[in-house]
Amino acid sequence: MAKLIAIYKQPADAAGFDTYYFDKHVPLAKTLPGLRSYEVSQGDVMGMGVKHGAYLVALLEFDSLAAIGEALASPQGQATAADLANFASAGVELMMADTRRV
Amino acid sequence: MAKLIAIYKQPADAAGFDTYYFDKHVPLAKTLPGLRSYEVSQGDVMGMGVKHGAYLVALLEFDSLAAIGEALASPQGQATAADLANFASAGVELMMADTRRV
Numbered sequence: 001m002a003k004l005i006a007i008y009k010q011p012a013d014a015a016g017f018d019t020y021y022f023d024k025h026v027p028l029a030k031t032l033p034g035l036r037s038y039e040v041s042q043g044d045v046m047g048m049g050v051k052h053g054a055y056l057v058a059l060l061e062f063d064s065l066a067a068i069g070e071a072l073a074s075p076q077g078q079a080t081a082a083d084l085a086n087f088a089s090a091g092v093e094l095m096m097a098d099t100r101r102v
Numbered sequence: 103m104a105k106l107i108a109i110y111k112q113p114a115d116a117a118g119f120d121t122y123y124f125d126k127h128v129p130l131a132k133t134l135p136g137l138r139s140y141e142v143s144q145g146d147v148m149g150m151g152v153k154h155g156a157y158l159v160a161l162l163e164f165d166s167l168a169a170i171g172e173a174l175a176s177p178q179g180q181a182t183a184a185d186l187a188n189f190a191s192a193g194v195e196l197m198m199a200d201t202r203r204v
Contacts (some may be wrong), residue, residue: 003143005159007109026204041105043167043199054195057107057159065145093156097145102128 003099004060004068009091010053020087021056028083031076034067035060055090061099068096105201106162106170111193112155122189123158130185133178136169137162157192163201170198 011017030038038060045053062068071077084092113119132140140162147155164170173179186194 002145005143005145005156007156007159022204030204038204039201040204041107041161041197041199041201043104043107043197046196046198054107054109054197057109057197057199059143059161094148095143095145095156095159096148097143097159099141099143102124102132102140102142 001099002062002065002068003095003097004062004071005093005095005097006056006058006060007054007093007095008056008058008088010055011087011090014055017055017087017090025080025083025087028076029058029060029080032060032071032080033074033076034062034071036063037061065096065098103201104164104167104170105197105199106164106173107195107197107199108158108160108162109156109195109197110158110160110190112157113189113192116157119157119189119192127182127185127189130178131160131162131182134162134173134182135176135178136164136173138165139163167198167200 008017026038029035038058041057042055062071072081110119128140140160143159144157164173174183
């Protein structure tokens, strides 16, 4: 199993972020070829040794790391990545990860 | 659905981190009462607007935010939290999150 994980930093305007994220970005990201599931987590952060907290964590599941690479290289992937500039100004980390249950 | 999300920052000694994490911390965290599933993601980070990348993302699923609170307040939760000091010196963010599929 492989996941594309997006960790969004705390935005200055959380309500505006949420509106854009769920109304515009999620529908765009859901066009990614090979996407198997899409999960969003939001909550309270208890930070240890970090200055800026995560605000929202999105997990997009694909069959493999190769499938994530293909998705990102597709026109839909390029459009989804370009859309980050429209709302993720506080910063976002994207991780292409091997995921396993422990 | 609720998840306890731990975002570990890049450690100075990644191999040492991995050994401790999988041999010691995971077995301890798996004693948390109410834990439904435990998923670990590791991969390459592409950062935008952040200085320090995530290294490992752990997702621990519980039935509710209340169940996470009870787990953390339990003796097992206290032992698991105390264990972070043994290996997460690069920093970790813990998020108690409402999680949903989109």
